[in-house]
Amino acid sequence: MGGEPGAWPAPVAKRALAASVRLPGSKSLTNRELVLSALASGPSLLRAPLHSRDSALMIEALRALGTVIEEVPGTGGYGPDLRITPAEELLGGSSIDCGLAGTVMRFLPPVAALALGPVAFDGDEGARRRPMRTTIEALRGLGVEVNDDGRGALPFSLYATGAVRGGELSIDASASSQFVSGLLLAAPRFTEGLTLRHTGEKLPSMPHIEMTIATLAARGVVVESPEPGVWVVPPAEIRGIEVDIEPDLSNAAPFLAAALVAGGTVSIGGWPWETTQVGAHLETLLPLFGATATRQGDSLVVDGGVGIRGGAELPGVDIDLGLGGELAPALVALTALATGPSRITGIGHLRGHETDRLAALAAEINGLGGAVTELEDGLSIEPRALHGGEWKSYEDHRMATAGAIVGLAVDGVLVDDIATTAKTLPQFPELWAALVRDPDEIVTTVTTDTLLL
Numbered sequence: 445m446g447g448e449p450g451a452w453p454a455p456v457a458k459r460a461l462a463a464s465v466r467l468p469g470s471k472s473l474t475n476r477e478l479v480l481s482a483l484a485s486g487p488s489l490l491r492a493p494l495h496s497r498d499s500a501l502m503i504e505a506l507r508a509l510g511t512v513i514e515e516v517p518g519t520g521g522y523g524p525d526l527r528i529t530p531a532e533e534l535l536g537g538s539s540i541d542c543g544l545a546g547t548v549m550r551f552l553p554p555v556a557a558l559a560l561g562p563v564a565f566d567g568d569e570g571a572r573r574r575p576m577r578t579t580i581e582a583l584r585g586l587g588v589e590v591n592d593d594g595r596g597a598l599p600f601s602l603y604a605t606g607a608v609r610g611g612e613l614s615i616d617a618s619a620s621s622q623f624v625s626g627l628l629l630a631a632p633r634f635t636e637g638l639t640l641r642h643t644g645e646k647l648p649s650m651p652h653i654e655m656t657i658a659t660l661a662a663r664g665v666v667v668e669s670p671e672p673g674v675w676v677v678p679p680a681e682i683r684g685i686e687v688d689i690e691p692d693l694s695n696a697a698p699f700l701a702a703a704l705v706a707g708g709t710v711s712i713g714g715w716p717w718e719t720t721q722v723g724a725h726l727e728t729l730l731p732l733f734g735a736t737a738t739r740q741g742d743s744l745v746v747d748g749g750v751g752i753r754g755g756a757e758l759p760g761v762d763i764d765l766g767l768g769g770e771l772a773p774a775l776v777a778l779t780a781l782a783t784g785p786s787r788i789t790g791i792g793h794l795r796g797h798e799t800d801r802l803a804a805l806a807a808e809i810n811g812l813g814g815a816v817t818e819l820e821d822g823l824s825i826e827p828r829a830l831h832g833g834e835w836k837s838y839e840d841h842r843m844a845t846a847g848a849i850v851g852l853a854v855d856g857v858l859v860d861d862i863a864t865t866a867k868t869l870p871q872f873p874e875l876w877a878a879l880v881r882d883p884d885e886i887v888t889t890v891t892t893d894t895l896l897l
């Protein structure tokens with residue numbers, strides 16, 4: 445069996461689960477609220493924010509632009525709350541490390557365009573492969589000077605003059621909804637606001653755009669969408685607020701999927717009744733594989749019956765996941781364990797995520813004996829009995845957690861870099877071990893001294 449030294453032996457489920465898991469805050473909500481707090485007219489307080497690599501990168505970047513971000517005693521059990529005091533004027537003259545965070549590389553250039561002076565953007569080697577042309581062209585369309593090497597990717601730098609006029613702008617956001625969100629978040633601070641039109645054929649991850657609009661609305665900025673693919677943001681004050689960050693429902697996906705593999709129940713506490721998080725769709729997606737999902741108090745409880753380990757056969761599924769590509773790795777892991785063929789489509793843009801997720805999922809599942817074929821906009825998965833072996837993470841948190849799901853059912857799966865889950869969930873290895881170790885244990889909050897702040 446292969447595997448680098450230090451590879452993580454994925455635990456195999458020995459018995460049915462009866463676990464309650466409480467997850468840290470949503471990456472997407474935390475990083476939006478950080479950005480809006482930095483652009484606001486007064487201080488904000490984020491309660492129960494995420495502390496992970498992606499949020500730490502956002503915090504460092506906003507500090508470099510002059511924002512004051514202080515830790516105050518936490519209310520969520522996963523580290524401090526954050527008090528944010530906006531800069532009088534955003535500062536130029538800084539270099540921003542985007543790491544591999546799409547939210548940092550797509551949300552911050554329009555913010556930095558409001559600063560005075562040069563701001564340079566770069567990130568991990570993998571980040572230099574992620575699509576950025578739309579952001580670069582949008583900035584130029586807004587009259588901001590951008591220096592890049594023409595590849596439409598990081599690194600690049602912009603020269604900001606302290607104000608952006610705004611007005612009308614057309615972009616092609618078919619590679620990522622984050623191009624839209626980044627512009628909408630900064631647009632209330634443009635002198636004339638922004639009328640943004642998406643001209644591409646498709647637009648992935650609509651719930652994430654709805655989330656952007658909802659976070660703006662909570663701060664008094666009303667974004668109108670007179671027709672699909674067009675958004676009108678008025679020039680407006682962004683209010684400072686106190687806000688509770690919801691748990692990360694996309695990071696709930698591997699834990700809830702585990703119920704279908706191991707059997708038994710997994711309950712995620714603090715599940716919001718109403719949310720713009722795309723992870724909310726797990727409530728209807730997991731039943732397609734035979735689970736039942738019910739709300740009990742403030743939890744979503746997924747019952748996987750006897751589970752694959754108990755002899756259940758998961759049906760194959762045919763799902764368009766254009767709404768929520770970040771759920772795809774976990775669901776594809778389930779399809780690899782199903783007894784019928786599956787197709788997951790609408791996810792061509794996953795080729796520009798942390799890694800080319802379509803190629804990575806096909807390579808890793810096929811490396812364990814699977815039969816996955818890449819389609820233009822998704823994956824086709826034929827049922828096969830899988831065997832153990834190395835599972836590569838490609839610096840992609842969701843590839844690592846997909847390996848953990850497969851490893852629950854298949855002996856001898858070694859995930860090469862489980863630490864990459866620190867991008868959005870540094871506690872993943874402990875939470876997963878607790879999930880599998882003792883089915884009767886209530887997994888409450890894991891305290892950690894490895895927070896990145």
Ligand SMILES: O=C(O)C1=C[C@@H](OP(=O)(O)O)[C@@H](O)[C@H](O)C1
Nearest residue numbers: 472620621622648649652769770
């Ligand atoms: O705005 C956001 O917070 C996100 C939008 C989505 O990006 P894409 O539209 O590029 O898939 C999603 O996949 C990503 O994890 C987070």
Ligand SMILES: C=C(OP(=O)(O)O)C(=O)O
Nearest residue numbers: 544545546547770797798
């Ligand atoms: C695509 C993702 O991340 P990012 O915010 O870096 O785009 C993801 O978390 O699945």
